[in-house]
Amino acid sequence: MSPERFLSPDTTSLKICGVTLADDAMRLTALGVEALGANFWPxxxxxxxxxxxxxxxxxxxxxxxxxxxxxxxxxxxARLFREGYLDLIQLHGDETPDDVVRLKEAGIPVIKALGVRALADLERASDFQADGILLDAHAPGVYGGTGETIDWTLARRFVEENPALPVILAGGITPDNAAAAVSAVRPAALDIASGAEESPGVKDFGKVAALLAACGQ
Structure with missing residues (x-):
């Protein structure tokens, strides 16, 4: 799976984030999940x-x-990418467009996450010139993984107004609402952490299978 295929708008890919266990990573791979996320924020x-x-x-x-x-x-x-640990970098904090440029100039593909409360939060998305934009719930000081949803109407509007920019939808997505999220927003990918877990960092593979089905896989 390449970053380009993962971010393609032709289908909705699935990224299971917050992987901490080697066994979970292997099982996600065996199930055909397109992407996993490893969180390096201490x-x-x-x-x-x-x-x-x-x-x-x-x-x-x-x-x-x-x-x-x-x-x-x-x-x-940059080091973890260069040493073969990673294929794609997700900046999920208060990084600037210059930070994205520095990584991209080094040949590293980058997703930039934005916390969304209102349409104004999306106005700066194009400033980052990232390979994709991840839309998550606004959570100051927490930076994702809260299980809170965002306004899907805003997300869909953003997708429609930026057809050339891959959009990853995060925030409060579970097996119960994933199909509705795909239908409502039509994102390039879903990004799910708490909605695919038994406990933080430990994946629930019944939930993972249901999420794959919701993405049409």
């Missing part, structure tokens, strides 16, 4: 320390490996 309850991330290297070419970073020194995501 304050996350789904934190994966870089020294515990060796299993990601073993999955190269089998599943898209997305590294999630919050206000990190950009040397860390």
């Amino acid at each position: 304050h996350s309850k789904r934190y994966l320390a870089p020294e515990r991330a060796a299993f990601l290297r073993e999955l190269e070419g089998r599943i898209l490996r997305v590294g999630v970073f919050v206000n990190a020194d950009l040397k860390l995501p």
